[in-house]
Amino acid sequence: MLDSFLIANAVTSGLLLGCLYAIASMGLAVSFGMLDVVNIAHPAMMVLASFLIAVICAASGLDPLLAAVLLAPPFGLLGAGLYRVYYIFFERRGQEAMQGLAFFFGLMIVIEVALILVWGGDQRWVETAYGGHSLNLGPIGLPLRMLFPALMALAAIAVLFVWLRRSFTGRAVAAVAQDREALRFMAINPIRIKTIAFGLSIALAAIAGGCLIVVQPVDAHSGHIYLGRVLAVVILAGLGSLPGTLIAALIFGVIENLTATIFGPAWSPAVAFGLLLVMLAFRPQGMFGGAHG
Amino acid sequence: MSRVMYLHIGLVVAAVAMILGLRLLGNEYAWYMGYIILQYVLLAVSWNILAGYAGYVNFGTAAFFAAGAYTTILLGKWLGLDLLLCVLAAGVVSGLLGLGMGWLTLRLRGVYFSIATLSLAVVLQTLVVNWPYAGGSSGVYTLRPQDYLVFGNFSEFLFVLMLVLAFSGIAVAAWIERSRLGLGLTTIRDDERAAAAAGVPTLRLKLAATTISGALMGMAGAPLPYYASYLNPEAAFSLNYTINAMAMTLIGGTQSWVGPVIGAVLLGTLQQGATVTISSAANLLIVGGVMILFVTLAPKGILGLIRARRRKGDRA
Numbered sequence: 001m002l003d004s005f006l007i008a009n010a011v012t013s014g015l016l017l018g019c020l021y022a023i024a025s026m027g028l029a030v031s032f033g034m035l036d037v038v039n040i041a042h043p044a045m046m047v048l049a050s051f052l053i054a055v056i057c058a059a060s061g062l063d064p065l066l067a068a069v070l071l072a073p074p075f076g077l078l079g080a081g082l083y084r085v086y087y088i089f090f091e092r093r094g095q096e097a098m099q100g101l102a103f104f105f106g107l108m109i110v111i112e113v114a115l116i117l118v119w120g121g122d123q124r125w126v127e128t129a130y131g132g133h134s135l136n137l138g139p140i141g142l143p144l145r146m147l148f149p150a151l152m153a154l155a156a157i158a159v160l161f162v163w164l165r166r167s168f169t170g171r172a173v174a175a176v177a178q179d180r181e182a183l184r185f186m187a188i189n190p191i192r193i194k195t196i197a198f199g200l201s202i203a204l205a206a207i208a209g210g211c212l213i214v215v216q217p218v219d220a221h222s223g224h225i226y227l228g229r230v231l232a233v234v235i236l237a238g239l240g241s242l243p244g245t246l247i248a249a250l251i252f253g254v255i256e257n258l259t260a261t262i263f264g265p266a267w268s269p270a271v272a273f274g275l276l277l278v279m280l281a282f283r284p285q286g287m288f289g290g291a292h293g
Numbered sequence: 294m295s296r297v298m299y300l301h302i303g304l305v306v307a308a309v310a311m312i313l314g315l316r317l318l319g320n321e322y323a324w325y326m327g328y329i330i331l332q333y334v335l336l337a338v339s340w341n342i343l344a345g346y347a348g349y350v351n352f353g354t355a356a357f358f359a360a361g362a363y364t365t366i367l368l369g370k371w372l373g374l375d376l377l378l379c380v381l382a383a384g385v386v387s388g389l390l391g392l393g394m395g396w397l398t399l400r401l402r403g404v405y406f407s408i409a410t411l412s413l414a415v416v417l418q419t420l421v422v423n424w425p426y427a428g429g430s431s432g433v434y435t436l437r438p439q440d441y442l443v444f445g446n447f448s449e450f451l452f453v454l455m456l457v458l459a460f461s462g463i464a465v466a467a468w469i470e471r472s473r474l475g476l477g478l479t480t481i482r483d484d485e486r487a488a489a490a491a492g493v494p495t496l497r498l499k500l501a502a503t504t505i506s507g508a509l510m511g512m513a514g515a516p517l518p519y520y521a522s523y524l525n526p527e528a529a530f531s532l533n534y535t536i537n538a539m540a541m542t543l544i545g546g547t548q549s550w551v552g553p554v555i556g557a558v559l560l561g562t563l564q565q566g567a568t569v570t571i572s573s574a575a576n577l578l579i580v581g582g583v584m585i586l587f588v589t590l591a592p593k594g595i596l597g598l599i600r601a602r603r604r605k606g607d608r609a
Contacts, residue, residue, distance in 0.1 A: 097348060109536055231408055267423065270419040270420070273412035277412050280408070281397040
């Protein structure tokens with residue numbers, strides 16, 4: 001039955017899962033929330049990173065979390081290139097609302113199908129030395145395969161926060177979210193700043209992909225459920241609020257894990273999307289966002 | 294005679310010609326293929342009512358479509374209702390679904406409507422998977438009658454049904470384009486704030502569009518259980534319907550109903566040919582790839598290309 005230990009364990013692993021959701025959502029919080037680029041393909045890129053990391057690890061025996069750090073810079077460059085394409089073909093023409101959205105949707109489908117065609121529809125995972133172990137704090141167990149990715153996610157998020165607060169470029173990214181035109185008065189090119197920031201968001205997808213494949217096996221369609229989760233988290237947080245995104249992700253992880261424990265795992269996809277619908281209907285500006293509709 | 298009359302007469306003539314032609318061919322597979330392509334024509338035309346006229350992207354085509362299919366299943370199981378009545382009921386159910394989605398999100402920016410429709414598909418699918426009466430995740434079988442009224446076989450009946458639905462969809466879309474509704478939707482697409490300031494009842498018009506578009510998609514899905522004789526959530530909520538409705542419309546061009554029809558016939562035929570030779574995954578890759586190519590290089594679709602060429606011809 002539902003005793004307090006079970007609930008305590010569900011909450012703890014929900015928090016660890018929440019850290020994974022936080023790193024998965026943080027990239028979208030930057031691209032959708034700050035840059036207003038609705039990158040529906042973000043979770044598909046995360047899954048792509050997971051697949052590549054599985055290949056790298058199988059070939060070299062590297063730790064997946066380390067492989068993710070190595071994969072982040074090429075993904076960042078890829079993202080910067082992608083934003084250039086998006087800017088030239090959609091943003092500059094003022095067609096981001098329909099054609100741009102369709103572009104990212106098509107990109108998502110193409111990535112998924114390409115993964116299936118190259119590696120088949122099976123699940124992929126990486127064996128790690130710490131995979132089977134867990135850290136026991138009294139009755140509460142912290143599986144290392146969830147603890148390490150959670151710590152990695154928190155570290156990456158901390159670096160992101162410091163960079164956005166302290167560095168010149170980071171502060172320019174925050175500024176572009178608030179007022180693009182004002183940036184021009186400071187002789188900063190907003191398009192260049194957006195390119196850097198979008199590249200960063202895709203680099204975060206690579207880190208998230210590394211964390212993901214340590215936590216659970218991944219298949220080509222894993223991105224679907226994550227699309228619901230990350231959109232729910234980003235909107236729950238209020239677009240563009242990064243600390244809000246972290247908190248929303250943790251809350252979301254706990255809610256989802258409790259639902260799965262109490263009602264059964266078949267209901268957990270409905271949590272993400274159901275919550276999203278409720279948020280859109282009643283508080284679209286999110287928990288931490290100001291009023292911008 | 295007015296252009297409307299020409300359109301309606303043209304549709305009837307085309308329908309009769311298609312039925313007679315396929316009868317002469319006398320091949321069961323031809324009915325099947327025709328059904329699929331017409332189903333895509335209807336889906337694309339109804340997707341365009343929202344996207345092309347009002348500028349709103351619906352990611353939930355599969356949800357409205359599957360809601361229609363499951364309406365047929367549930368009403369057939371519960372009341373033993375005839376398919377024709379189920380089609381009407383499916384229109385009502387999916388129309389209400391469209392109205393609800395619109396009411397929830399259309400006061401916000403367009404992208405939130407897209408995200409909400411994306412969620413709708415997953416929420417509905419989870420409901421059906423966890424609902425044993427509707428077949429759960431393992432699905433349900435539907436018994437197909439041998440023949441139906443005057444039609445030689447049931448496949449022919451399904452084809453004619455879808456033909457009538459698809460052409461009615463075209464007539465509705467053509468009517469919207471000429472009506473005050475269509476005019477109002479166009480002002481919303483061009484500048485929603487200016488439209489509202491000028492006194493266009495934006496919310497009401499958008500709700501009308503989501504309702505009509507949803508209802509047509511539901512009707513497109515209603516005959517599916519009989520067509521396939523078996524329905525499971527994975528097939529009914531397949532992302533294929535969503536991506537195809539989008540891709541076909543964007544490839545054809547969104548400015549008028551002609552665009553989605555061109556796109557659906559082209560892509561639909563291509564896929565029917567291709568599934569025989571290549572896997573369905575590769576098929577999807579082609580659809581997605583072609584859509585990306587068109588939105589980047591020819592954002593106005595085939596219609597836009599034709600118009601640009603004509604204008605060039607006029608100048609020369």
